[in-house]
Structures are given as structure tokens and as C-alpha cells.
Amino acid sequence: MLAAATNAPNTIDPVALRRALGTFVTGVTIITTRDADGAPRGMTANSFTSVSLDPPLLLVCVGKGAHSFAAFNSSPAFAVNLLHEGQIDVSNLFASKAANKFDTVSHDRIHTGSPVLTDCLTWFDCTVHRRVNAGDHVVLIGEIQAFGTSPSPPLGFCRGRYANVKDPLPPGWLASHGMIVGYLIEADGHLLLRSDGKGGWVLPTAMRRIADNELKLDGGDALTLVPDDTFLYSVFDVSDGDPGYLIYRARLAQDVSSAPLSAGLKFFPVDQLPYDQIPTREISAMLRRYVRESASKRFGIYMDSNDGGRLAMVGEAQPWALPPQS
Structure with missing residues (x-):
């Protein structure tokens, strides 16, 4: 039976909430941009989703406490790079505070100038369509300007650990x-x-x-x-x-x-x-x-x-x- 609504503020345990949200299986992305000096910046994120096909929109969420937050919050463009199952080391690198993350990861400019990883599952090169302030995060809604994909198996993430995806490429997908x-x-x-x-x-x-x-x-x-x-x-x-x-x-x-x-x-x-x-x-x-x-x-x-x-x-x-x- 549902509890009756009250006017008392609802107290949510953030640790328990994080664990509950973590039961949703996601992919793993590296989001990238360039700062005001043109230097590449990037971080690991799994808060990614498609938004619209017409116009082509997607979104990612960037924590305000992230080391690269200022760059993402001011740049007019960003890229989302979905990782394949062989890129756990890349995910860990961009989740760290390493100073030179891009030194050992091959990347390119495609449309907007944001770094696109030359080895990844799928990439989307976007201009910023809108920014939405949302609590301790900013939601970046991007308009897709270019994209590319591959038949590689995706890198999954669930309950705080990496996961493999069974049957990642259904028959006929690549040909079509x-x-x-x-x-x-x-x-x-x-x-x-x-x-x-x-x-x-x-x-x-x-x-x-x-x-x-x-x-x-x-x-x-x-x-x-x-x-x-x-x-x-x-x-x-x-x-x-x-x-x-x-x-x-x-x-x-x-x-x-x-x-x-x-x-x-x-x-x-x-x-x-x-x-x-x-x-x-x-x-x-x-x-x-x-x-x-x-x-x-x-x-x-x-x-x-x-x-x-x-x-x-x-x-x-x-x-x-x-x-x-x-």
C-alpha cells in the first residue's frame, strides 16, 4: 500500500539512490570538447540518451564538480564517443584526473572541432542546442552535425561495474x-x-x-x-x-x-x-x-x-x- 502524502520533506539516501539508479544498464561514453585555449578536454560519462530525430538531438549530463565542467559549460560544441568492449582502459583513463588524457588516445576533428576518438563504437559530433541547469548537473542538449558507427560490441555498465552485451549485432544490421x-x-x-x-x-x-x-x-x-x-x-x-x-x-x-x-x-x-x-x-x-x-x-x-x-x-x-x- 502506498504511503499517504504529507507535507514533510522527503529524505532520500544518496548512496542508496545511486545504487538504485545504477541498476539501469547503460553504455559508456567519453564526452569531449575544447576549452577556451583550444586544448582538448574529455571525461567518462554514462548519462547519455537520444532526444529527437527531427531535429537530430541527444543529451549528456555533466556534473558541476567535474574537472572539465567549465569547458563543457562554455564551449559551443562537444562530441560523444560510445566505447566498445575493448576500451575499458580508455574509460578508466578519462574517468581519472590525468593531465594528458589525449596523449595516448588517437583522436581527430570531424565537423565542429571537438575531439572524436578514431577508435570507438559510435561517435556523434554536436553543436550545443541548449543547456539546462539541473541540480548538481548541467544537461547538454546537442544537435548532431555528423556521426559514425561500427559493428563492434558495446561496452556496458551496470551496478558500478563493466558488463558485456550478449548478441550485440543482430543479423542483417550491418548490411542495412x-x-x-x-x-x-x-x-x-x-x-x-x-x-x-x-x-x-x-x-x-x-x-x-x-x-x-x-x-x-x-x-x-x-x-x-x-x-x-x-x-x-x-x-x-x-x-x-x-x-x-x-x-x-x-x-x-x-x-x-x-x-x-x-x-x-x-x-x-x-x-x-x-x-x-x-x-x-x-x-x-x-x-x-x-x-x-x-x-x-x-x-x-x-x-x-x-x-x-x-x-x-x-x-x-x-x-x-x-x-x-x-
Whole structure:
């Protein structure tokens, strides 16, 4: 039987409450941002949840007593990195007060400039949509600007200890959610294409994101790119089927003549691209747009949709820079 309501204040045992809340099984995340000086900051957190798909929102809760609280409370952007089951050591590192957490953890800039771990289960790169003061925490609601995921098993957490997740990848999940990540790699007015082995040419692709300015292409080639000069260019499906495409623009950090390329890779002058040998209509159309925009130095970001897509013109690409702090 429920006790009758009274006007007396309700006393909650914080230790017992923490244990009760800890029975909810969660994943483990590393939330990251940059402080006013541009230095990377990060901490372990499991108070994470999705909020909305339209617009794409998520939230994390940051304790006001956290060492990195000031950075998260003032930065216009942050990233959420979900950990896989092989990253207990990374979780413990970012839960500590170590001064140089990022020295031994590979990370990259994707969209906002917040550090994104190059090895993790899933990442979300966000701008701050809203901050909500909530007791001894601040709720950060982020609008997702970019994200990526992998088929790795997640790292779980329950009752104050790490937990394994049984059957983390249901049959068919990877095939229906995979994305091909392609690159428009520029160098001296040339664009890099890869032979498809059937007499055609396609964009080079990469399984992993850039680490230390090096891009490891599918097939084994490794290219060094210009720092802070890689930008999302196009997101689309092909013939309404999976997988879809994420296309990034990037710039080679060396001359075309000195780039170490295998036999299947070739740089073409942008005004001599072999459109008639590109087997995918959507890729060919995207390349024609790229050539037009390269000539005018006015680039856009294309997002596919069922009503024809959206093209947002953003001008000539500039490295991401956080606004000055007041």
C-alpha cells in the first residue's frame, strides 16, 4: 500500500539512490570538447540518451564538480564517443584526473572541432542546442552535425561495474546500416580516382577516419592530407538502396608527382574527369557539381532526401575555429 502524502520533506539516501539508479544498464561514453585555449578536454560519462530525430538531438549530463565542467559549460560544441568492449582502459583513463588524457588516445576533428576518438563504437559530433541547469548537473542538449558507427560490441555498465552485451549485432544490421565513406582528394588541380577493376573509375574509399592527418585508403595506400582541411561534401543513397554514401573533400599535403600511389589509383585533371567511365550516375553527377564549384571556389553540402535533396552553399571551405570566449 502506498504511503499517504504529507507535507514533510522527503529524505532520500544518496548512496542508496545511486545504487538504485545504477541498476539501469547503460553504455559508456567519453564526452569531449575544447576549452577556451583550444586544448582538448574529455571525461567518462554514462548519462547519455537520444532526444529527437527531427531535429537530430541527444543529451549528456555533466556534473558541476567535474574537472572539465567549465569547458563543457562554455564551449559551443562537444562530441560523444560510445566505447566498445575493448576500451575499458580508455574509460578508466578519462574517468581519472590525468593531465594528458589525449596523449595516448588517437583522436581527430570531424565537423565542429571537438575531439572524436578514431577508435570507438559510435561517435556523434554536436553543436550545443541548449543547456539546462539541473541540480548538481548541467544537461547538454546537442544537435548532431555528423556521426559514425561500427559493428563492434558495446561496452556496458551496470551496478558500478563493466558488463558485456550478449548478441550485440543482430543479423542483417550491418548490411542495412553501413555507409561507404568516399573522398574527393584534391591536389594541384587534380582529383584522385580509383580503378574499379572493370574498366571504370570510382572514388577512393576508407574504412577508418583520418588519424594524425594520414588517410588509410581501402587497398592499403596511405596519404597525408592538409591538416584541418577535410570537409563533408555530400550524403546520399544510390537507387534507394543501402549502403549510402558519405563523401568528404580533402587536400593532399604534397605534389601530385610525388604522391606514392599504387597501380589502381590515378590523379585526373579536374577538367578531364572520365565521366563516361564512372558506373554510378549519382557519383558522376556529384563530380560534375564538384568541378563547377571548384571553378567558382564556392562549395556546398548536399544532403539527399525523398523530394530531391537539399544543397546548402557554404562558400570556400575554412578550417573550423571556435568563437572567442567572452
